[in-house]
Amino acid sequence: EQCCDRPKNTNVRISLPAVCFVWQIAMIILFGIFIRYNEESDTHWIEHKTSNNISSNIENDFYFRYPSFQDVHVMIFVGFGFLMTFLKRYSFGAVGFNFLIAGFGLQWALLMQGWFHSLDPMDGKIKIGVESMINADFCVASCLIAYGAVLGKVSPVQLMVMTLFGVTLYAVEEYIILSLIHARDAGGSMVIHTFGAYYGLSISWMLYRPNLDQSKHRIGSVYHSDVFAMIGTLFLWMFWPSFNSAISDHGDGQHRAAINTYLSLAATVLTSIAISSLSQKTGKLDMVHIQNATLAGGVAVGTAAEFMLMPYGSLIVGFCCGIISTLGYIYITPFMEKYLKIHDTCGIHNLHAMPGVIGGIVGAITAAAASKDVYGTEGLANTFDFMGKWKDMMPTQQGGHQAAGLCVALCFGIGGGIIVGESGVPIRLCVCVFS
Amino acid sequence: EQCCDRPKNTNVRISLPAVCFVWQIAMIILFGIFIRYNEESDTHWIEHKTSNNISSNIENDFYFRYPSFQDVHVMIFVGFGFLMTFLKRYSFGAVGFNFLIAGFGLQWALLMQGWFHSLDPMDGKIKIGVESMINADFCVASCLIAYGAVLGKVSPVQLMVMTLFGVTLYAVEEYIILSLIHARDAGGSMVIHTFGAYYGLSISWMLYRPNLDQSKHRIGSVYHSDVFAMIGTLFLWMFWPSFNSAISDHGDGQHRAAINTYLSLAATVLTSIAISSLSQKTGKLDMVHIQNATLAGGVAVGTAAEFMLMPYGSLIVGFCCGIISTLGYIYITPFMEKYLKIHDTCGIHNLHAMPGVIGGIVGAITAAAASKDVYGTEGLANTFDFMGKWKDMMPTQQGGHQAAGLCVALCFGIGGGIIVGESGVPIRLCVCVFS
């Protein structure tokens, strides 16, 4: 009941509202200057349709992507939010702050991503549509992953700052990886998970203080908070096929990405439960493993989901990641805390960082191994977007570009996290802003 | 554990089953006489397709609206249901009665709305399809909003009566507002929220008894019931873009309504958290504000969501409503209870009534300000449905019609609620029918 640092909370009472108001007003001004509807969400769609020979309203991108968008939206707010409710003193705080930073982050993401990806040269405006909303949610996901490493250790204002810089860094690394390097990353193994996880871990490392151990007694779960966390797990698990297929190519691209993710996740469930059972003396399962490691397959299949990974390939990826992620919870998290001074509240190193890197590597290998035999001539060009200035690209080259993309994500995550964490306001234990 | 009025419960044991059986049998008879499948859900679709030159099954309205329908359905049953679980003694009752009245209400709504909107003059039958199901869910939403004002104060039979009259009044006011006055109201700021909230508040006013205070000790939340309520909040928040876009025009209409709602809700989160934090001495956040006020932006953008409100316009609407709604919880709800004798259990005045009225006004202004420059000639006629007898309508006139629509919604809500509440069976405290 006692609040950890009472005097500081007066700050929160002033600083949090100030940040919310000022930043929200800034968003309104920037949206007023920059953001407009794109041709598919503008009332001129009816004329656009005629002039582009589009026969039906069903061809509007909305109908290709909106169901996936809603699934992704559920993952961001209920999935990530409830996954973090397992702390008995912090269930409401986790959901509430998740809500706050996602609400801010998606606005800032629309602007940042818009400047890099959808600035209309004709009028200098950013044109948004359903795909922009999905991309904004994706960007927010990387900040929520980072939040998992510092859960219960930072104030809401610090979270807002983390999100501001996280979104900014994300937009830059995404532009470099997808546009400059021309790597493909439909489900964001590199762009979202690798970046987000290392960003969060680096901040947690910078914020490490020995007396943090005093808060240990606050950390722990109770039975009901674990069932709440399972709501988060399941909504993430079920909708991950939508996450990985949300922005992949219309038609076979979305279809294949959903199948690959569905299969990979199924395999992960079996191996993470197996390792969890092996690791416990009594054969009981550890709830933390079930809540987290079962999701690793979705992360790891993110980059390659739209490629011809093949159903058995997806199962293999899921199989390996279930094992690695669960072992991470058993061995690596305690090691990192003890020797590397990195405290990782939700174990994002096991759920996002390692599977994200694996996903990047799997993507690079799958791309390098692509052939016209398997993909078809048109299919190959279509899947890897070998068009325009990239039309003479070879699959092996593409593999190299994928690997380069992974390195960029790692650098931005670690470097960005160190800078933001180092310059961050001194750590305060504010578990009790929500009670 | 003790039930408040034991003798009356025998009544419930007889009256509730009687009402359920008799009304359900009446529904079956009326459905038998009146309700049939429309041409898109009938087996004659295959012939209809040929004779109307429809090239593909994907042109069936089902594929335009079914994903949104399912999202709306989740809002009605999980969203509204769990939002009301915050009372520690009444979690199950809130979800259960929500389930009961929604199950009845949607059947009655199909009939009432059908008589006004989709009666086929050829055979005197109502033809239903996916849009009818969405409209029925919308109609039910207005009754569930009203339920929020009287939660824990009325018996299930009284709730059924409230729903019966609520649906009836809704169908009439909807017909007047949308068809006679030709106002537009895609997300129902006026038709659903303003009407529903004032209907519920008026009933609560009529039912006010001083000894109601005795039940105060029953009202209050516990930590877990607050996390349950957050499930309701989040599903409402996430799926509100589907709510506001579910019945708007195919193509750009649905697309734009989803974007506007998405943005408005994001802004509301920041300002309601800011005001909540300011209002508390310790800077802690009040869970009630997070659970409710964060949704106000979705209500307020309902009418204008399909118009060219512009992304920054949506943010402004959300910004203001987050402030107003949270201030409502802090100042207006206690004032209403103390001086106006209106006890509003869930604070629907702050979440639905005020934002609904604001939404109506924003809609009127946005419509009045519409121009061919912004909308394009075809786009303007298409968005405001300036066709048939309304083809010479001007945007400024449309603005007037929108304002007239808001007045009708207010009159029906307040008037209907007073009549239904006044003639209602005497109040009984039946918190304990579910235990």
Added chain:
Amino acid sequence: EQCCDRPKNTNVRISLPAVCFVWQIAMIILFGIFIRYNEESDTHWIEHKTSNNISSNIENDFYFRYPSFQDVHVMIFVGFGFLMTFLKRYSFGAVGFNFLIAGFGLQWALLMQGWFHSLDPMDGKIKIGVESMINADFCVASCLIAYGAVLGKVSPVQLMVMTLFGVTLYAVEEYIILSLIHARDAGGSMVIHTFGAYYGLSISWMLYRPNLDQSKHRIGSVYHSDVFAMIGTLFLWMFWPSFNSAISDHGDGQHRAAINTYLSLAATVLTSIAISSLSQKTGKLDMVHIQNATLAGGVAVGTAAEFMLMPYGSLIVGFCCGIISTLGYIYITPFMEKYLKIHDTCGIHNLHAMPGVIGGIVGAITAAAASKDVYGTEGLANTFDFMGKWKDMMPTQQGGHQAAGLCVALCFGIGGGIIVGESGVPIRLCVCVFS
């Protein structure tokens, strides 16, 4: 806290990981040999489109079925999972084991159903797409229904064995019913619910031991676990229209199936609440009835949902099933336990077995009563698939085939359950592997 049979748990620690690893490796090998993408999820789709004169990517089956698939997926993992959380000592175990067997079952189902339904004769491969994923989820549903009868009474390894055989039997009976007998069963009243429920009940019968009563004190619910169970109930209830329409015909078929299910479920809510209230001395409602019986209408309308059942027909089916299912919980479940030695933890006899059989009968009658007047000539052939070798089939004959299908489902369920249950490893009370 004390575990029921401590020594056996060492077995679990070895046997569960062993089963998970070995079976998952077997899946990878079999998927490698047999499973490939179908033409709509393969990169050759772009060529397939050209050669088949498909004008747009939106014609890909993905866009017809993916939103329904995601709803079904939520039903399997959150719906069935949380419906079984009502036991106070077993909430996490129910969700966790549900997760495990569904994750395994869907892989095995893709193989088994693939061998029977989608083996490409050209290359001997199974070609999968979004419809295969839905069918795999359906198949898993039958095993999760069976799990409801033995919840808390079997070990995880026994559950895996039950699932292995359950999926195998399902694929065979499905092939016999749908392909050989040419019965129609869009929502699986016969194929999924009747089979699954009798399979589980027979296993529970075989496993019955008198000393099972000793575990009675473990069985029971607490308030919060009942609210968790309501999450399962509502997600099943809301998404049942997607379940019954997920694999029905494109266009009017899916549209009509959704409407019929929506209506049937609404009627069930009223009658099950009525009977529940009547049955209690105080008029209070029994949470078990609200959690379960309200779903019976969705089961019973499964077979006939895609036929011209008519809206009032759907209401009648829902009306009757709400009554029968609730009475089942009051009278039949205790009777079965006392006299027939069948302990049915979740009451699946009332929720799946009886409504499933009713659904089969309703389907047979509706099919037999079909006429060209009501369906139209093309509509009749289309709805009942009177094509190819079945093109001279009459509706009355179809009714007979439907009845035959029901018998097959019953035989496979009861017979299969007895064989699997009889040869099963001796029962162990393993409520405490989780927790």
